[in-house]
Amino acid sequence: MAIRESLDRALAGDRLSHAEAHCLIEADDAELPALCAAAVALRDRHKNRAVSYSHKVFIPLTTLCRNKCGYCTFVESPGDPAARTLTPDEVLAIAEAGQRTGCKEALFSLGERPELRHALAREDLRRLGYPTTLAYLRAMCELVLAQTKLLPHANPGTLSREEIAELREVTVSMGMMLENVSDRLTGRGQAHFGCPDKVPAVRLATLRAAGQLSVPFTTGLLVGIGETRSERADALLAIRDIHAEYGHIQEVIVQNFRAKPGTRMANCAEPGVNEMLRTLAVARLILGSAMNIQAPPNLTPPDAECGQYLEAGINDWGGISPVTPDHINPEAAWPKIHELRRVTAERGYVLRQRLAIYPEYSRDPARWLAESLRPRVAAWIDSEGLVKQEETRW
Numbered sequence: 001m002a003i004r005e006s007l008d009r010a011l012a013g014d015r016l017s018h019a020e021a022h023c024l025i026e027a028d029d030a031e032l033p034a035l036c037a038a039a040v041a042l043r044d045r046h047k048n049r050a051v052s053y054s055h056k057v058f059i060p061l062t063t064l065c066r067n068k069c070g071y072c073t074f075v076e077s078p079g080d081p082a083a084r085t086l087t088p089d090e091v092l093a094i095a096e097a098g099q100r101t102g103c104k105e106a107l108f109s110l111g112e113r114p115e116l117r118h119a120l121a122r123e124d125l126r127r128l129g130y131p132t133t134l135a136y137l138r139a140m141c142e143l144v145l146a147q148t149k150l151l152p153h154a155n156p157g158t159l160s161r162e163e164i165a166e167l168r169e170v171t172v173s174m175g176m177m178l179e180n181v182s183d184r185l186t187g188r189g190q191a192h193f194g195c196p197d198k199v200p201a202v203r204l205a206t207l208r209a210a211g212q213l214s215v216p217f218t219t220g221l222l223v224g225i226g227e228t229r230s231e232r233a234d235a236l237l238a239i240r241d242i243h244a245e246y247g248h249i250q251e252v253i254v255q256n257f258r259a260k261p262g263t264r265m266a267n268c269a270e271p272g273v274n275e276m277l278r279t280l281a282v283a284r285l286i287l288g289s290a291m292n293i294q295a296p297p298n299l300t301p302p303d304a305e306c307g308q309y310l311e312a313g314i315n316d317w318g319g320i321s322p323v324t325p326d327h328i329n330p331e332a333a334w335p336k337i338h339e340l341r342r343v344t345a346e347r348g349y350v351l352r353q354r355l356a357i358y359p360e361y362s363r364d365p366a367r368w369l370a371e372s373l374r375p376r377v378a379a380w381i382d383s384e385g386l387v388k389q390e391e392t393r394w
Contacts, residue, residue: 052316070263096225353386355377365377
């Protein structure tokens with residue numbers, strides 16, 4: 001009865017309490033169809049039949065990082081040939097390759113403040129002529145803006161208010177996965193042990209600062225890194241509460257952990273499709289009909305296909321690249337757009353391309369965009385804030 005009442009309240013647009021959120025995410029497996037049906041109804045009420053994606057190129061600015069997450073293969077240790085920082089020429093070559101294939105987004109991904117831990121990172125920065133990794137990131141965003149038509153989106157991790165303000169001038173949006181709000185996961189033997197930037201309070205402070213500075217921001221959960229279902233609900237509630245104050249969280253990603261050889265968590269179990277569907281549905285019920293919720297299609301559990309995510313309330317597939325791999329999950333190939341369009345259509349939805357800034361934000365540029373970026377964004381979008389219809393061959 002409590003579950004039915006909570007679902008009715010969510011469908012009525014009411015704000016779920018912490019107790020209701022925990023009740024839903026801990027529900028018996030038999031309740032999963034009801035959770036998903038409510039999530040779909042809520043999504044369809046606000047999003048109609050459009051499901052979006054971003055046509056992007058992935059720029060891995062540096063693979064050095066001061067954190068040592070138990071599941072990460074993006075970060076390399078000094079001494080490994082893959083541990084390096086891209087040069088400006090390399091950055092521009094990747095961006096130009098993306099532009100030639102019709103990409104609109106330049107996604108900058110990088111390790112967090114590697115110069116605070118590694119001499120190699122400091123040496124790279126000295127050679128390039130920049131005092132910090134974040135200063136170099138800003139310069140590379142400027143380079144891409146000057147030399148291409150791409151729109152930068154930056155994922156540099158935790159940031160101060162001042163650093164966010166600097167990057168806001170050269171990006172249309174930013175992102176940082178919250179992952180979870182459990183301090184327990186920073187303890188010895190846990191996924192975030194030895195990761196100063198994964199302390200929940202530090203990441204929550206970044207989310208708040210981005211809101212204070214009106215930055216369209218992407219965040220999300222990483223499912224299966226040792227957290228409990230209840231802790232997942234806590235993370236979703238924290239995101240909801242911060243967004244309620246500032247209105248700036250443009251997208252919430254629900255991403256499943258993938259076990260990778262050579263990591264501390266190589267032998268840990270990955271979440272199955274039902275665990276993902278449960279988390280996605282509850283994310284929609286907690287965050288409401290207006291939130292954009294994404295699940296990466298290339299990371300679908302082996303026992304599923306990504307179209308099932310549409311049956312749990314998502315409305316976005318995230319960034320897909322015809323040029324670069326998913327450097328965070330290089331073993332998982334991006335789907336082809338024609339395949340994603342078919343999967344989406346089979347569930348009764350229409351695939352539409354968006355920019356790195358979502359329509360709700362691109363249509364209010366005076367609030368959400370630096371003045372210099374507004375004409376560039378306006379040139380790409382239609383009256384709905386989505387990319388003008390164009391032919392996509394890949």
